[in-house]
Amino acid sequence: MTEPRDPQRENAEREHPIPSLHTREPSEAAPGGEAAQHQPAREAIFQLAGVSVSYGDKPAVRDITFDIGNNEITALIGPSGCGKSTLIRCLNRMNDLIPSATVSGRLLYHGEDLYAKEVDAVEVRKRIGMVFQKPNPFPKSIYDNIAFGPRVLGMKGSMDDIVERALTRAAVWDEVKDRLKTNAFGMSGGQQQRLCIARCLAVEPDVILMDEPCSALDPISTGKIEDLMLELEKEYSIVIVTHNMQQAARVSDKTAFFTVELDADQKNRTGRVVEFDDTEKIFTNPGDARTEAYVTGKVG
Amino acid sequence: MSDTSRTHFQDELASLERMALGGLDMVSTSLERAVETVVNQDVELAGMVISDDDRIDGRYLEVHQGVLSLLARQAPVATDLRTVAAILHVIKHVERMGDQCVNMAKLVPLAGHEPPSDQRLLDNIRRMGAQARQQVVQSKQAFERRDVELAQDLVRQDDEIDKLNRDCFHLALEIGDDLDRREWAMHMMLVARCLERIGDNAVDIGEQTAFVVTGLFREFEDASHPELAPPTPAA
Numbered sequence: 442m443t444e445p446r447d448p449q450r451e452n453a454e455r456e457h458p459i460p461s462l463h464t465r466e467p468s469e470a471a472p473g474g475e476a477a478q479h480q481p482a483r484e485a486i487f488q489l490a491g492v493s494v495s496y497g498d499k500p501a502v503r504d505i506t507f508d509i510g511n512n513e514i515t516a517l518i519g520p521s522g523c524g525k526s527t528l529i530r531c532l533n534r535m536n537d538l539i540p541s542a543t544v545s546g547r548l549l550y551h552g553e554d555l556y557a558k559e560v561d562a563v564e565v566r567k568r569i570g571m572v573f574q575k576p577n578p579f580p581k582s583i584y585d586n587i588a589f590g591p592r593v594l595g596m597k598g599s600m601d602d603i604v605e606r607a608l609t610r611a612a613v614w615d616e617v618k619d620r621l622k623t624n625a626f627g628m629s630g631g632q633q634q635r636l637c638i639a640r641c642l643a644v645e646p647d648v649i650l651m652d653e654p655c656s657a658l659d660p661i662s663t664g665k666i667e668d669l670m671l672e673l674e675k676e677y678s679i680v681i682v683t684h685n686m687q688q689a690a691r692v693s694d695k696t697a698f699f700t701v702e703l704d705a706d707q708k709n710r711t712g713r714v715v716e717f718d719d720t721e722k723i724f725t726n727p728g729d730a731r732t733e734a735y736v737t738g739k740v741g
Numbered sequence: 742m743s744d745t746s747r748t749h750f751q752d753e754l755a756s757l758e759r760m761a762l763g764g765l766d767m768v769s770t771s772l773e774r775a776v777e778t779v780v781n782q783d784v785e786l787a788g789m790v791i792s793d794d795d796r797i798d799g800r801y802l803e804v805h806q807g808v809l810s811l812l813a814r815q816a817p818v819a820t821d822l823r824t825v826a827a828i829l830h831v832i833k834h835v836e837r838m839g840d841q842c843v844n845m846a847k848l849v850p851l852a853g854h855e856p857p858s859d860q861r862l863l864d865n866i867r868r869m870g871a872q873a874r875q876q877v878v879q880s881k882q883a884f885e886r887r888d889v890e891l892a893q894d895l896v897r898q899d900d901e902i903d904k905l906n907r908d909c910f911h912l913a914l915e916i917g918d919d920l921d922r923r924e925w926a927m928h929m930m931l932v933a934r935c936l937e938r939i940g941d942n943a944v945d946i947g948e949q950t951a952f953v954v955t956g957l958f959r960e961f962e963d964a965s966h967p968e969l970a971p972p973t974p975a976a
Contacts, residue, residue, distance in 0.1 A: 687816050725816040726956030735816045738747040 450565045486511040486648060486678045487532060492546035494527050494536060501527045502712035505698060514670060514679045516689035516720065521700030524712025525682040529650050533569035534562045536731045567594065570641035574653040576633035578625035583617050586625050586636055590644040594704050603643055611639035631662020635669065649673065651681040655669060655688065686736055696723040746961045750815045754824060757807045761828045762954045764800045764835035765881040769874055772939065775842040776870030778849050779932050780863050782856065790846035804832040823956060827949040834942040841935040846945035848928045862929050869905045869936040876943035884950045892947035896961045902940040909933035
């Protein structure tokens, strides 16, 4: 039998403990107050309760409630326009950059309100990195791509070590170690995507968000990214949006299935979570007929 | 929600299921012939049962390859995945039931030209054959209709064939001291055993029906723990 986990002790023992997201002292009403009454029964890195996102007066996703576990891979699946990407962008406050976007409901990260006034969005995005659909290396050398974030953040230690560690963790070091000073655009698509993952890892996040990270890659590169995800899961929590059902089945521990609902006047399409469960359950015996229809490809 | 896509895959899956269940029709025919062979000591018919088993084996290989192909190309999930897995089980049972028919047919020439038979034992074998055949047909219907209740009723049916099997045993014990009659009775016990196993295979197919429908696999009857078996529906 394994001993029960102690998140606080584990955090203290981490090479890079998870720092507070606050740039200011928390207000009395934040973590010590209402949020403290909603501590997760099991260890959850994110707790979503009634989360809704709107662009202007148009709701994009509505009433999302589930927990995302620590050191797990959570897949978000569903048809186009169901709000998967909208939701994943809420997890590191990327939607802050869209003026018309509003987020309501409760979204806790390590038990803290991610959208509390005193939370620094830049610190959030440092702790919660993101990898996008299309590899987006900077027009710089491989080395400088990795070193960029740590330099901006003023991270201490040998930059060479930071670069090597990040590239090694992203399983691309052996392929590029002899050409670190060459332009990153000279890498293959799969290598560029792993470089982007390395760039994300270089600033020591504890969550990696991936928005269709393999949709532009060939099967070999996709396989490498999937292997990498399974390795990274030991140290990081990963949330992935994917349209590839088999990819979700192969790599994730938990899966949330989203669907699109039309409102009463049939004008607005809003994303809802139909089912959230163990991935094995979702792909062998889903509990909801809508999930069944989607994963079996009967409706798209 | 209506089915709007993957129709080609759904057609392929339905075709594969029809092929597997068609195997049960082949078994049903083979079973009927095997029992007739035993009861009438018909060596010619026995040869036909044995040679026709190649068709059942061929069906097994065909469905097995179809299952592999569907898994590789279509990556089925959820109910589709369970159906594919169940089809693989069904066709394996079809192949085994076919082999049991062959086993029965092969015993016929061993019993000799005009064996010293016992009418009560032969009647019992005939009843077992009819019961086994009914179970094979019912297992097919239950799977086709995704009828869990009908599938579970196979347990009750199987109790019947088990009872007839025990009756065969007792009749064989009472056959007397004549060595030829005792040898013949031993052969009939082996035939009864084959028929009893076919009944078990039919129950296993019923379990696959329940698995496809509910997503949960459990044995209708646990031979090692009969006390844990759920109550069977009333007949």
